[in-house]
Amino acid sequence: MSDALINGLAGAGGGIIAQLITFPLQTVNTRQQTERDPSKSAARDGAVRQMLEVVKHEGWGRLYSGLAPSLVGTAASQGVYYYFYQIFRNRAETAAQDRWKKGIGDGSVGMFQSLVVAALAGCVNVLLTNPIWVVVTRMQTHKKKTNSPCTPDEIQSAVIENQPYRASHVVQELYDEAGLWGLWKGVVPTLIMVSNPSIQFMLYETLLKKIKRRRASNAKGAEGLTALEIFTLGAVAKLGATVITYPLLVVKARLQVKQGFHDDKRHQYTGTYDAITKMVHYEGLSGLYKGMGTKIVQSVFAAAVLFMVKEELVKGVRLLVTGDLRPINSKLKPN
Template identity: 25%
Template sequence: MASREDVKRSEAAVSTIVNLAEEAKLASEGVKAPSHALLSISKSLVAGGIAGGVSRTAVAPLERLKILLQVQNPHSIKYNGTIQGLKYIWRTEGFRGLFKGNGTNCARIVPNSAVKFFSYEEASKGILWFYRQQSGNEEAELTPVLRLGAGACAGIIAMSATYPMDMVRGRLTVQTDKSPRQYRGIFHALSTVLREEGPRALYKGWLPSVIGVIPYVGLNFAVYESLKDWLIKSKAFGLVDENNELGVTTRLACGAAAGTVGQTVAYPLDVIRRRMQMVGWKDAASVVTGDGKSKVEYTGMVDTFRKTVRHEGFGALYKGLVPNSVKVVPSIAIAFVTYELVKDVLGVEMRISD
């Protein structure tokens, strides 16, 4: 029979082994945690990038027509409406003309979308944590106003990070055989603008873009998330399934509503931004002097706004709104739903709604 000392030694040995095992487990978890977090971040970025690429390619012809309508010279009208404009592009440039600039657009929108969705998730977490600390309610949820703030943060970060790509994308989109400069692609355009016009030229129109992105992206996220949240909690119209989830069609409708609200509010700033980017380009919108010769005189955001309204009327701020509306509604809807579906496929536990 074992002595009491033997029993004590055995218990001490078992205790030591258990403690070592627990320490090893904690160390293992400590090693795995960063890699798990990195994998989760990567999946979120990939989902956001795919969502942006798919949604933008689906509406590429309308995106190009919108820009052409925004910047065309009011004294040399080539594109007069959505249907006529698309037919004109098809007749003069063929099928490829409908997708001109889409490669550059996707090269910009993929990282932009990835950063935007990821930034929204992180901003939402931070804002929610701060809101709970301030209110003292650990069960508090994001309100529409807080979602608007998170979306605005995401939009500013994504826009600023990818703005030079947006600037050269606009020029490549309107480029023709008679354009003053011939860009061969994204990087050639970036290097040419940087060399000939300086670093500041890559950020022409940045201020109205940032101002415009606050209501645009902010409202997109706020309307989409709040509408979904309301439908799920109220179970309105019987749209919630047995898993307390909304179907793809319903989510597309929520995205369409979000896109419509956001783009209507922010559209005039998008027109101003494009005109600032296209300064000096043949056939781009410009101020016409008394002798009938075209001369660009835009010197800043306020100046562009003032002269556009004075010479072309308030309606000029909404040039291209129809094709843009037709484009934005499905584009935003497809982006939101694609993002959530891809994250489901990749096995990411959290979605923006959560």
């Protein structure tokens, strides 16, 4: 079994576990990001308080609305990402080794190369899995009506809103709105968002390389990293990437959420640029950072869990398949 396939399967497994643990936080965060009224305090309230409000008014199930397609999306995204990431990284390492043999460099993949590798893998992932995440966003932001409507139109809307909202309904809804392209709503900011995992992996690989070099001289060498250390490295890398790129997450969510026909035109967006300009104009710069506190907690914890589980799964699968426990990308220089 190839390193790419091992990484793909391990990434999918780690992603599913992280998603199961943090999904309620994701639901709350998506609602925070898509709250368009600056006078409301939804995005300023604590995540725990908001979860309790959802449970009180809409039931426990709403915190997990969209979980099924989200798990499919997570498995697909992490599997696709890690598979192509390892393929591209193997090629980058081969190129680095060739340069080292010619007396150029130290034989390892540098920061820029790590950034390019992660970006390429991210673009492939986005183009293949964006439809799944549009469906998840719609399901997470679908709210059950709790107040009695006054007009016939509102009554009909309430009946529809209170019906079970399934993935098949969302797909049909998106198709009715914009045809097949409806499944790729928000793809532009999402493609730009490949900078998030790129920055994340650049930081992760850089920190990992430094630790390996420090330990290369001792008896345990680079294999001495513990699960807790991997957890910490993943958390630090994700924290840095999230703070830098968070506004793009808000814009993506705004584009993917359902926009009602009677919604205020100030809150309807025709594209990425239109969304950014309207949000800044009507909500201020703070509108681009709605729910960032919740997102940092959720994404950093999820990424840390993912990295830790992935590394352990990689070791386990490699041991079962080949009996080799060496970590992937453990060599600092070619033989």
